[in-house]
Amino acid sequence: MGTGEKERKKNRVKFSPSGIAGILIRKIIGVHKKYGMEWWIMIAGIIIILFTVYMALFPETLSPFDPLDQNAGPQLSPPGPVNPLGTDNLSRDVLSRIIHGSRTILGIAFTAAVLASSIGITLGLLSGFAGGITDRILSLIMDSIYSFPGLILAITFAAMLGPGVINITLAVSVTYIPTYFRLVRGQTLSIKEEVYVEAAKAMGAGRAVILARYIFPNIIATVVVLFSMNIADAIITEAGLSYLGLGLPAGVPDWGMDIALGKRFLPSGSWWVITYPGLMVVILALGFTMLGEGLAELLNPRLIEK
Amino acid sequence: MKHVLKYIITRVILTIPMVFILLTFVFIILRIMPGDPVSAMLGAHAPEYVIQEKKEALGLNKPVYIQYVEYLAQLARFDFGESMIFKQKVSSPIIEKLPATIELGIFGMLFSLVIGIPPGAFAARKRRSLPDFGIRLYGNIVWCIPVYWLGLMLQLVFGIWLDIFPIAGRTGTKVFPSLFERTGFYLIDTLITGNITAFLDVLYHIFLPALTLGIYLSGVYIRLTRANMIDILKSDFILAARARGIPENKIVYNYALKNAFIPILTMMGLQFALLIGGAILTETTFSWPGMGRLLLERIYSRDYPTIQGIIVVFALGISMISLIVDIIYALVDPRIKY
Amino acid sequence: MNSPVCEIKNLHIEYPIAIGTVRAVEDASLNLYPGKVLGLVGESGCGKSTLGLSLLNLVRPPGKVSKGSIIYKGQDILTLPGKKLLKLRGRNISMIFQNPLTSLNPLMKIKDQFYDTMIHHEPGLKKEAAMKRIEELVELLGIEKKRIHEFPHQLSGGMRQRIMIGLALIMKPDILIADEPTTSLDVIVEAGFIELLNQLRQTYNLSVMLISHNLGLVAEIAERVAVMYGGKIVEEGSAESIYSNPLHPYTLGLIQCIPNIKLENQHLFTMPGSPPDLVHPPPGCRFSPRCPKVMAQCRKELPPLIRKNEQKVACWLYRENR
Numbered sequence: 001m002g003t004g005e006k007e008r009k010k011n012r013v014k015f016s017p018s019g020i021a022g023i024l025i026r027k028i029i030g031v032h033k034k035y036g037m038e039w040w041i042m043i044a045g046i047i048i049i050l051f052t053v054y055m056a057l058f059p060e061t062l063s064p065f066d067p068l069d070q071n072a073g074p075q076l077s078p079p080g081p082v083n084p085l086g087t088d089n090l091s092r093d094v095l096s097r098i099i100h101g102s103r104t105i106l107g108i109a110f111t112a113a114v115l116a117s118s119i120g121i122t123l124g125l126l127s128g129f130a131g132g133i134t135d136r137i138l139s140l141i142m143d144s145i146y147s148f149p150g151l152i153l154a155i156t157f158a159a160m161l162g163p164g165v166i167n168i169t170l171a172v173s174v175t176y177i178p179t180y181f182r183l184v185r186g187q188t189l190s191i192k193e194e195v196y197v198e199a200a201k202a203m204g205a206g207r208a209v210i211l212a213r214y215i216f217p218n219i220i221a222t223v224v225v226l227f228s229m230n231i232a233d234a235i236i237t238e239a240g241l242s243y244l245g246l247g248l249p250a251g252v253p254d255w256g257m258d259i260a261l262g263k264r265f266l267p268s269g270s271w272w273v274i275t276y277p278g279l280m281v282v283i284l285a286l287g288f289t290m291l292g293e294g295l296a297e298l299l300n301p302r303l304i305e306k
Numbered sequence: 307m308k309h310v311l312k313y314i315i316t317r318v319i320l321t322i323p324m325v326f327i328l329l330t331f332v333f334i335i336l337r338i339m340p341g342d343p344v345s346a347m348l349g350a351h352a353p354e355y356v357i358q359e360k361k362e363a364l365g366l367n368k369p370v371y372i373q374y375v376e377y378l379a380q381l382a383r384f385d386f387g388e389s390m391i392f393k394q395k396v397s398s399p400i401i402e403k404l405p406a407t408i409e410l411g412i413f414g415m416l417f418s419l420v421i422g423i424p425p426g427a428f429a430a431r432k433r434r435s436l437p438d439f440g441i442r443l444y445g446n447i448v449w450c451i452p453v454y455w456l457g458l459m460l461q462l463v464f465g466i467w468l469d470i471f472p473i474a475g476r477t478g479t480k481v482f483p484s485l486f487e488r489t490g491f492y493l494i495d496t497l498i499t500g501n502i503t504a505f506l507d508v509l510y511h512i513f514l515p516a517l518t519l520g521i522y523l524s525g526v527y528i529r530l531t532r533a534n535m536i537d538i539l540k541s542d543f544i545l546a547a548r549a550r551g552i553p554e555n556k557i558v559y560n561y562a563l564k565n566a567f568i569p570i571l572t573m574m575g576l577q578f579a580l581l582i583g584g585a586i587l588t589e590t591t592f593s594w595p596g597m598g599r600l601l602l603e604r605i606y607s608r609d610y611p612t613i614q615g616i617i618v619v620f621a622l623g624i625s626m627i628s629l630i631v632d633i634i635y636a637l638v639d640p641r642i643k644y
Numbered sequence: 645m646n647s648p649v650c651e652i653k654n655l656h657i658e659y660p661i662a663i664g665t666v667r668a669v670e671d672a673s674l675n676l677y678p679g680k681v682l683g684l685v686g687e688s689g690c691g692k693s694t695l696g697l698s699l700l701n702l703v704r705p706p707g708k709v710s711k712g713s714i715i716y717k718g719q720d721i722l723t724l725p726g727k728k729l730l731k732l733r734g735r736n737i738s739m740i741f742q743n744p745l746t747s748l749n750p751l752m753k754i755k756d757q758f759y760d761t762m763i764h765h766e767p768g769l770k771k772e773a774a775m776k777r778i779e780e781l782v783e784l785l786g787i788e789k790k791r792i793h794e795f796p797h798q799l800s801g802g803m804r805q806r807i808m809i810g811l812a813l814i815m816k817p818d819i820l821i822a823d824e825p826t827t828s829l830d831v832i833v834e835a836g837f838i839e840l841l842n843q844l845r846q847t848y849n850l851s852v853m854l855i856s857h858n859l860g861l862v863a864e865i866a867e868r869v870a871v872m873y874g875g876k877i878v879e880e881g882s883a884e885s886i887y888s889n890p891l892h893p894y895t896l897g898l899i900q901c902i903p904n905i906k907l908e909n910q911h912l913f914t915m916p917g918s919p920p921d922l923v924h925p926p927p928g929c930r931f932s933p934r935c936p937k938v939m940a941q942c943r944k945e946l947p948p949l950i951r952k953n954e955q956k957v958a959c960w961l962y963r964e965n966r
Binding site for chain 2: 037088127140141144145147148149150151152153155156157159160180232236243244245246254259263266267269271274275278281282285289290293
Binding site for chain 3: 418541542543545546547548549550551552553554561564565640
């Protein structure tokens with residue numbers, strides 16, 4: 001009897017925000033010795049992200065030129081001492097454009113992920129918790145959207161809404177709502193059946209209480225992982241949209257757009273104009289993927305066991 | 307055989323709601339979204355009566371639910387309507403461009419299976435070793451590479467620096483498609499007409515775009531294969547086979563891989579959306595005259611009926627693929643009861 | 645008694661895990677004799693299955709044998725090179741597993757699973773000859789021969805269990821390791837299995853290691869019994885002497901756990917406590933925390949396995965008789 005009670009205490013998640021944060025921090029710090037490789041991958045991801053965030057927040061401290069300055073050097077000059085990553089066809093400094101472009105891509109990807117997650121999680125919680133006909137209809141719609149190519153969806157939305165930072169953010173975020181919905185709904189359904197939730201219901205806890213104190217804290221770990229992966233994906237989608245010329249008004253420095261503009265000068269051998277912005281997309285997306293994988297490994301006991 | 311047929315018929319009937327929802331979804335995106343296609347097309351300064359006339363001609367001034375019913379009725383007759391801009395049926399450019407995309411998609415898929423599945427299986431076998439780590443890293447990096455940029459980089463290396471592969475188009479300048487074009491699938495057309503030079507030229511042109519698409523998708527297959535193989539290699543029948551002395555290579559690449567292939571196949575159906583997205587971006591990079599480029603061209607020229615037609619074709623394609631995958635699944639796995 | 649077909653000597657098996665090392669098997673020594681059944685008994689997690697797998701050098705990674713040897717036909721199985729090991733598995737030593745429902749490849753017909761094993765051990769074997777042998781064996785096991793053309797999911801649980809046995813016996817091995825072979829079967833199938841095993845070991849002069857948590861099952865068929873607790877063999881002897889005169893308190897407890905339908909008004913005996921943590925085993929005797937006859941010494945020192953009458957036992961109660 002004594003052991004049973006202890007077991008239950010051990011398995012129960014502490015239902016307060018500070019408790020959750022505490023568990024996260026303790027887990028992350030506590031287990032790094034056991035999972036060497038995953039730990040270092042995650043650290044590498046965090047370093048990449050922090051560096052890009054710094055670039056996005058304080059581009060002036062790093063960039064040698066103004067991103068729109070058309071007198072940064074000769075036209076299409078290869079990387080050299082004055083322009084470390086070369087210049088584009090309008091004599092703008094590629095490095096400065098990359099540094100300033102980080103703000104656009106990071107801002108859009110992050111905002112889109114926040115939007116998609118808040119809508120997707122809310123709908124998923126409600127659908128999984130309410131059940132019945134609401135759940136059926138919502139699931140059917142979300143599954144259909146999910147099966148549709150995200151990029152085409154985003155392209156269509158972006159084309160309908162017209163160019164603009166807010167519009168492209170909306171177009172990117174729509175694509176990811178079903179991903180959150182499906183995950184959260186599935187988890188809600190299984191947690192709803194757990195004994196401790198049944199017990200809370202029997203003791204008279206209302207729906208809102210059960211959602212906020214029992215179900216949400218239990219899905220937060222998976223959502224955190226998905227959020228990180230989602231930003232990685234949103235970065236690639238954003239770059240794709242602006243590469244296709246569907247995203248942003250001219251004048252906003254953006255990696256995807258720089259690739260599209262530099263593409264024409266590739267056959268003449270000016271590789272630096274497109275290589276560096278593309279590389280940055282890869283590195284930044286990789287940073288968020290690595291963070292997500294590390295978190296998945298650290299937060300998921302089932303994965304650790306493997 | 308009779309059972310299989312019955313299963314297929316049931317499965318076809320089950321596909322109908324999915325198609326219906328996707329079609330409705332396309333309608334909602336294009337009609338209820340903010341933004342008025344006619345004024346967007348004619349420009350902001352067009353006089354009001356011109357806009358009204360155009361709307362009437364296109365049936366856009368009717369109530370939304372009537373438009374919806376008309377839209378479905380039209381599609382049921384496989385009629386996609388008329389282009390807003392060009393004097394042509396919506397279906398004619400689609401019929402012209404679709405084979406190019408299918409050809410690219412199939413080759414990209416083949417490349418991705420070849421690049422993805424064997425390394426994934428190998429990584430699962432050598433779990434937590436250096437090769438496993440390397441293969442997983444490759445999978446993650448490839449997943450994060452924008453496919454169009456990968457295409458540009460391959461163009462740079464193989465097309466410009468090494469100059470061994472063409473970087474644009476389906477054929478070279480000395481090969482005239484009009485001489486052999488029948489179905490639009492150039493590889494089939496050239497073979498039918500016995501035009502071997504043209505066949506090789508088409509193959510030569512498809513190599514780099516298909517490789518791009520293949521590398522892009524291979525990351526997904528590596529992950530899928532590795533995860534499924536790890537699960538299967540832990541199962542009882544693998545241990546039992548080992549206990550009978552069956553060599554490890556046979557166990558991994560025959561017993562386990564065949565069993566892992568079933569979940570991989572299911573996932574392949576789901577990844578089809580990824581393939582379409584990848585194909586569109588690859589097409590723009592390699593000037594490949596397919597559906598992706600058609601969609602973008604029509605988006606730039608705001609030809610809404612054609613855009614709608616293209617998206618409907620994609621939606622139908624997705625439903626078809628998921629149906630085909632299910633049928634293959636049933637044929638591969640003896641445990642499925644029809 | 646004739647000479648053993650296989651000798652396990654001072655075997656130690658360890659599993660390194662995140663929080664330390666699990667000592668799954670410690671200092672185990674056992675002999676297997678042709679035509680005889682050795683029962684290996686213990687609670688789940690005591691290391692008996694790991695010990696069984698080590699006879700094929702198939703301990704699941706990251707587990708590994710850290711000390712000891714297993715001598716079969718004059719060579720140590722644990723140091724055999726890979727190719728020879730593959731020849732040995734399934735041909736000289738075979739194993740059947742706990743769950744017949746998941747131990748067959750679901751995508752292969754029964755006959756192909758047989759044929760794969762046979763062709764590996766007898767390269768160049770003709771398909772017709774192989775089919776004939778498979779059909780004969782399957783009929784001996786009480787299954788219609790046409791069933792070999794079916795997939796595993798088309799057979800019942802009992803049939804699959806018999807197919808598993810057939811796969812283990814097709815190469816006429818010397819040793820059969822049966823790991824909880826009847827746990828997932830119902831009582832009637834279990835009775836049939838025991839009868840079949842008895843018959844087969846006489847026909848093939850088979851040496852059987854029967855691994856089970858069920859002392860009752862082992863009692864019906866085994867000549868010798870070894871009892872494992874916490875990775876160590878705590879008692880070993882002939883089946884009769886162990887049942888009539890169990891020495892170790894743990895063995896006594898196990899025997900009392902066998903329900904006896906003849907007794908009226910009985911209390912089903914249960915052993916208090918749970919199996920030991922093998923990462924941090926209790927100092928002294930592994931069983932001391934649960935032992936009803938525990939003494940001060942038990943908690944400090946590990947008792948050695950000593951001879952007592954016909955049996956061997958590892959318990960401080962019998963120290964003066966050494």
